[in-house]
Amino acid sequence: MTSHDDSDDNGITRRHALECMIWAGTGVLWTISAGVPVSLNMLGEARAAQVPSKGFTFLQISDSHIGFDKAANPHAIDTLKEAMAKIHALPVKPSFMIHTGDITHLSRADQFDAADQLIGRAGFDVHYVPGEHDVIDEGNGRAYLDRYGKNTKGEGWFSFDQEGVHFVGLVNVVNLKAGGLGNLGAEQLAWLADDLKAVRNSTPVVVFAHIPLWAIYPEWGWGTDDAAQALAMLKRFGSVTVLNGHIHQIMQKVEGNITFHTARSTAFPQPAPGTAPSPGPMTVPPGQLRSLLGITDVAVKRGKANLAIIDSTLAEK
Numbered sequence: 001m002t003s004h005d006d007s008d009d010n011g012i013t014r015r016h017a018l019e020c021m022i023w024a025g026t027g028v029l030w031t032i033s034a035g036v037p038v039s040l041n042m043l044g045e046a047r048a049a050q051v052p053s054k055g056f057t058f059l060q061i062s063d064s065h066i067g068f069d070k071a072a073n074p075h076a077i078d079t080l081k082e083a084m085a086k087i088h089a090l091p092v093k094p095s096f097m098i099h100t101g102d103i104t105h106l107s108r109a110d111q112f113d114a115a116d117q118l119i120g121r122a123g124f125d126v127h128y129v130p131g132e133h134d135v136i137d138e139g140n141g142r143a144y145l146d147r148y149g150k151n152t153k154g155e156g157w158f159s160f161d162q163e164g165v166h167f168v169g170l171v172n173v174v175n176l177k178a179g180g181l182g183n184l185g186a187e188q189l190a191w192l193a194d195d196l197k198a199v200r201n202s203t204p205v206v207v208f209a210h211i212p213l214w215a216i217y218p219e220w221g222w223g224t225d226d227a228a229q230a231l232a233m234l235k236r237f238g239s240v241t242v243l244n245g246h247i248h249q250i251m252q253k254v255e256g257n258i259t260f261h262t263a264r265s266t267a268f269p270q271p272a273p274g275t276a277p278s279p280g281p282m283t284v285p286p287g288q289l290r291s292l293l294g295i296t297d298v299a300v301k302r303g304k305a306n307l308a309i310i311d312s313t314l315a316e317k
Contacts, residue, residue, distance in 0.1 A: 056163055059087065059097040060208070062245030063265030065133065066115045067105035072268035072281030073289060076105075077114060083266045084118050095162065096124050100245035100263065101131025101173065101210030107143050116147070130156055131210040131246065132173040132180075141174065157188050159195050166199050168192065170209040172224045180221025182211030189229050196233055204239040212244040214253055214260050217273035222247050234258060247279075264292075 061083060068076040087097075099119065104111035119126055128148040135141035135155075145156055152158040152169075159168045170192070172182035184192075199205065207213070213231065215223035224230075234240045240258040248265035249272065268281045269292040276282070284292060 056095040057092055058162075059094040060100060060243055060263055061087075061097065061119075061266060062100040062210075062263040063102040063131065063248055063267055064099070064115055064119075065102055065105045065265065065267035066118075067108060067111040068267055068281070070281055071283045076267040077118070079290075080115070080118055080266045084121060087122055094124060097122055097126045098167075098169070098208050098243070099126060099128045100208050100243060101129050102133045102245065102265075103128065103131070103144075105133050107134055107137040107141075109143065112143065112147055127158075127160070127167070127169060128156075129169045129171055129209055130173055132176065135173055153191055154187055157191065165204045165206060168195065168205065168207045170207060170213075170230070172209050172211045172213075172227075176221070177225040179218065181218060182209070182213075182221070182224035182227070184224060184226050184230060189226065192230055193233055199237070201236050202238055204241075205234060205237045206241045206243065207234070208243040210244065211246045212251075212260065212262055213242050214255070216247060216251060216262075220273065220279040222273065222279070231258065247273075 064080045065076050066080065073079060087094075097119075103115045130141065130144045130148075134144045137143040141155060145152075149156050155171045155174045157169060157171045159166065161167070170184060171188065172184050175183050175185060177183050196205075207230075209224075211224055212222060213224050213227040215227075217223070235257065238257060242258060242260045244260070244262045245265070247262050248268065248270040249262065250264060251260075251262045253260040268289075269284065270279050271282050
């Protein structure tokens with residue numbers, strides 16, 4: 001890869017590949033083709049032949065909220081079980097999985113245990129970043145770090161490389177700002193600057209954190225106060241993908257070389273920005289819940305500016 005317009009073996013440009021996405025409330029399955037994150041269908045339409053011989057796949061899930069039992073979904077553990085069942089049924093086994101936070105609802109040991117038992121059955125490595133619900137124990141996040149903090153820095157941030165792609169896991173749920181805005185902090189920003197020094201401009205970068213790194217709706221805390229400093233460090237890279245959770249719904253944005261994606265929760269939906277007095281679990285009629293925890297296919301049609309969006313839900317077989 002030498003430029004923004006590099007193509008894979010099928011002639012798909014990097015920008016097209018970044019914009020051609022398949023979203024899943026149960027998770028997002030990504031494949032790296034020519035250094036570009038491209039997604040595959042989690043309902044089984046993906047075939048092993050679609051994965052390039054020099055590529056790999058990884059999976060994203062988010063906001064499991066194990067321990068949540070309110071009206072919005074009294075059985076959050078069961079919907080995580082459904083998500084994991086779909087993962088087990090994938091025809092293409094991912095190289096690893098990332099969980100973008102709120103593993104638990106109250107940071108309790110039994111909730112972490114239940115999540116570990118279910119997610120651990122996936123049979124591949126899982127990389128975690130915490131959500132704000134994972135760091136509310138009496139130790140101010142110690143319960144999370146004791147489980148998932150090995151080989152991480154500070155409050156749990158880290159990076160790793162996989163077949164030419166640089167992955168960065170950030171923590172923006174400690175010392176939240178007014179209104180619940182995320183915060184990276186000076187120590188983590190300094191670490192990020194140092195971490196990126198050795199990464200070449202042509203290296204694809206995937207960043208993941210719990211709270212979105214772009215200002216979706218600051219009035220609800222849906223953004224990160226000091227994200228601009230981190231994003232400025234990423235501008236020199238030709239391909240940057242930012243994955244988040246927290247808002248329990250799909251939103252996306254492309255800004256220059258950076259493509260932002262938020263994922264749905266496996267537990268319960270939240271209202272669209274500004275459509276309710278405040279964020280939080282949204283109760284829907286029982287028959288509609290899985291339709292809001294489902295699959296959304298998003299694809300770019302050549303020659304058309306608009307994205308084509310097709311929903312497939314957990315309620316469907």
